[in-house]
Amino acid sequence: MAIALRYAARSDVGLVRSTNQDSGYAGPHLLVVADGMGGHAGGDVASSLAVGELSVLDGESHGSDDAAEHLHRALEAANEQLRRRVHDEPELAGMGTTVTAVLRAGSRLVLAHIGDSRGYLLRDGQLTQLTRDHSYVQSLIDEGRISAEEAERHPQRSVIMRVLTGRDDDTADVSVREARPGDRYLLCSDGLSGVVSHETLAETLAAGEAPDVTCERLVELALRGGGPDNVSCVVADVVELGGGPPPSTTPQVVGAAAFHRPRRSSAAGTPAARAAALRAAGDDDQEDDDPGPDPAEEARRRRRRRLRWVAGPLVLLLLLAGGAWAGWRWSQQQYFVGVDGGNVALFRGLTQDVGPVSTSRVVERTGIELSDLPSRYVSLVSGRLSSTSLAAARETIDELEGIAADCRAAARTPSPAPTATAPPTAPPTGQPTAAATEPVLAPAAATGTPAAPGAPATTTTPGATPSGTATGDAPAEDCGGVG
Numbered sequence: 001m002a003i004a005l006r007y008a009a010r011s012d013v014g015l016v017r018s019t020n021q022d023s024g025y026a027g028p029h030l031l032v033v034a035d036g037m038g039g040h041a042g043g044d045v046a047s048s049l050a051v052g053e054l055s056v057l058d059g060e061s062h063g064s065d066d067a068a069e070h071l072h073r074a075l076e077a078a079n080e081q082l083r084r085r086v087h088d089e090p091e092l093a094g095m096g097t098t099v100t101a102v103l104r105a106g107s108r109l110v111l112a113h114i115g116d117s118r119g120y121l122l123r124d125g126q127l128t129q130l131t132r133d134h135s136y137v138q139s140l141i142d143e144g145r146i147s148a149e150e151a152e153r154h155p156q157r158s159v160i161m162r163v164l165t166g167r168d169d170d171t172a173d174v175s176v177r178e179a180r181p182g183d184r185y186l187l188c189s190d191g192l193s194g195v196v197s198h199e200t201l202a203e204t205l206a207a208g209e210a211p212d213v214t215c216e217r218l219v220e221l222a223l224r225g226g227g228p229d230n231v232s233c234v235v236a237d238v239v240e241l242g243g244g245p246p247p248s249t250t251p252q253v254v255g256a257a258a259f260h261r262p263r264r265s266s267a268a269g270t271p272a273a274r275a276a277a278l279r280a281a282g283d284d285d286q287e288d289d290d291p292g293p294d295p296a297e298e299a300r301r302r303r304r305r306r307l308r309w310v311a312g313p314l315v316l317l318l319l320l321a322g323g324a325w326a327g328w329r330w331s332q333q334q335y336f337v338g339v340d341g342g343n344v345a346l347f348r349g350l351t352q353d354v355g356p357v358s359t360s361r362v363v364e365r366t367g368i369e370l371s372d373l374p375s376r377y378v379s380l381v382s383g384r385l386s387s388t389s390l391a392a393a394r395e396t397i398d399e400l401e402g403i404a405a406d407c408r409a410a411a412r413t414p415s416p417a418p419t420a421t422a423p424p425t426a427p428p429t430g431q432p433t434a435a436a437t438e439p440v441l442a443p444a445a446a447t448g449t450p451a452a453p454g455a456p457a458t459t460t461t462p463g464a465t466p467s468g469t470a471t472g473d474a475p476a477e478d479c480g481g482v483g
Contacts, residue, residue, distance in 0.1 A: 004247030005109055007031065007236035008211035008397035011255035014191055015227030022189050022232035023047035023097075027058035029104040030236045035117050035189040035257065037163065038095035044256035046082060046097035050164060050258040054076035057103055058251060067105030068174055071112050073098065075164070075172050083166030094399055095351060096165035099172060100131060100187050102236070109179045114172035115163045118193045120201065121177075122184040127202035132173070134162035136380065153390030156385060157194075183238040188218070191229035195222045198420040224419050229400055230255070331359055333443075335393040335402070337385040344368040344381055346393050351384040366397055374405035374479055407479030424455055 008250040021036035021043035034050045036043030052072050057216040062070055078099070086092050098115025111119055116133040132138065136159035137151040164170050184205055193201070196218065204217055214235045231256050239247055305461065323453060337344060338352050340362050349360025370378050377400065386394035 001107065002180075002241040003181060003238055004028065004241055005031075005104060005236045006211055006239050006245055007234060007252070008215045008360050009232075009234045009252040009254045010212075010215035011230065011258075012223065012227070014230050016224060016229055019044060020255050021047055022230040023051040023253075023255040024187075024232045024234055025051045025055055025058075025251065025253055025257065026234045026236065026248070027251035027301050028054070029062065030054065030246065031101050031187055031236050033098075033117050033187040033189055033234055033378045034257075035098040035115065035118050035232070036095065037097065037160070037231070038092070042085075042089075042092040042095035043097070045085065045092060045260065046095040046164070047255065048076040048257040048260035049081045049085060050097050051253070052260075053081055054099070054101055055251070055253075061382075062103065062105040067103050067108065067110045068218065069174055071101065071103045071171075072174055073111050075112060075114075079166055079170050080166050082164060085277075086166055096163040098160070098163050098189070102185060102187065104179070106360050107179055109177055109185075110174065111178050112172045112174045114170065117187070117189050118190075119204075120186040121135070121299035122186070122202065122205045123180065123182070125206055127198065127205060129198075130177075133160075133175045135160050136385075144161055152194075154397055155387055157388075158378075159385060179238045181238055181244075182242040185236045185238075186218075186233060188233040189230060191227070191231035192218055193224035194229065197225075197251060205235070211248075228302075253334050255408050275291065305440075315378065335363075335387045335390050335394050336360070337381060337393055339370060341366060342370055344370070344373075344397060346390075347384075348395060351386050351413040364394075364397075366401070368397070368400055368404045372407045373400065374403065374407065377403060409480060448460045 005028060007026040009024040011022050023032075023034045023036065023044075025032040031052050032051050034047035034446045036045070036047030038046060054071075055072060058076055082095070082097075083237055086095070097190050098117040099112065100117040100119050101112045102119065103110045103112075112131060113119060113131040114134060116138075117131075117134045119130040120135070121128050121130055135157070137146065137154045139161065140146045140154070141148060146154065161168065164172075166306070171447075186201070196204075201218070204221065205214060207214070207217075209217065210394060211324060215233055218235070219231050237245070239245055239407050241247070273405050292429060331350050332348060334348065334350055336347050336349075337353075338347050338348075338360075339345065344366045345362045346364035346366070347360045348363045349358075351360070360433060370381070373381070387395055388403070
């Protein structure tokens with residue numbers, strides 16, 4: 001049975017952001033959503049580079065045996081592109097992007113995922129999340145520290161622990177699944193999944209509307225929810241060739257990738273690259289056929305250019321001064337949790353310095369030492385945990401204090417002493433007494449609770465956890481991350 005995809009892609013800047021750092025792609029063999037990050041450091045560049053590198057896989061069909069390898073190599077090439085771009089343009093340091101991509105290979109779909117963009121499958125009316133967020137709050141859910149409902153309101157829900165940044169250890173999760181006619185796939189950035197509930201997503205996808213209408217509806221729902229972030233989604237239906245709605249054939253590019261023409265390292269010689277080159281050549285030919293403006297219009301343009309040369313520098317200076325002042329005021333409303341002299345501290349300012357100039361200062365010091373924290377939390381704090389407010393930063397410090405307290409308690413508590421059995425003593429009646437058969441307890445200090453004189457002994461089972469030992473949040477072997 002031959003299958004194909006009927007798809008649509010949409011992207012919106014949202015109601016809060018000034019630029020769109022999302023990129024999306026939908027083609028006959030490839031679906032991609034990438035959510036760039038890095039602010040002015042180039043989030044839109046990062047997502048565009050990733051989509052541009054992956055888009056070459058849409059040029060031809062892939063065998064089911066090697067599709068996963070093709071997708072893995074394309075992601076490595078995208079990561080290498082990010083590394084090269086940062087090397088060539090150091091001002092882009094810090095940029096990165098999530099990637100959620102589906103590559104069709106015959107009747108199989110290969111799913112690749114890194115970051116917190118998501119992939120969903122609607123099958124037989126049931127919506128299933130196929131991806132697992134690579135985020136800080138998801139790690140807390142996995143550890144049982146918070147519930148999924150609490151994660152939706154957690155102050156650190158935007159902290160992502162794994163994305164494409166150009167580092168060697170930026171690897172994606174890759175899986176393969178069978179495609180069935182009637183399946184509907186949704187790829188989206190967190191601007192949609194973080195605003196619209198799972199139940200509403202399921203209801204909208206199951207409404208039976210065409211992919212383009214469904215995409216428009218999903219974006220509208222995210223905007224009605226406040227649109228706090230860029231919103232991007234790709235909806236694709238698996239259809240059987242020769243029956244039902246016809247498949248889509250024209251690729252769609254949305255978001256930042258629609259405005260950038262990224263340099264591709266692995267696209268040369270592919271059908272997609274040749275087609276893009278032909279389109280670009282056609283655009284150039286059309287420009288050459290333009291007769292251009294008449295002499296009078298050209299003279300007016302020269303006068304306007306001279307005026308801009310005079311006024312331009314003055315306007316630029318005013319804009320720079322105003323921007324610097326606004327940026328400074330904004331930075332004083334930002335908070336993060338970081339390290340000061342080996343201890344956890346609360347900072348006001350930006351998490352990234354500008355060259356040698358520090359953009360932050362300590363506003364509250366704590367007694368939490370890094371040596372009291374598990375190694376993974378040391379890495380998070382050392383990398384600076386940004387917060388949406390001063391109160392949110394203090395909540396994060398409270399959580400870290402609890403973790404450190406568990407570690408200190410685990411370090412102070414010795415292992416339980418082995419129990420010994422007192423030799424039986426013969427009572428006058430010749431019958432053994434109850435005390436002769438009860439095991440003698442280890443000294444009270446081993447359990448953390450002093451024994452009162454004359455108090456009855458409590459039997460301690462060998463291997464049981466002594467009172468006062470941290471048993472849940474911070475196992476002793478995980479503590480002392482810098483020691």
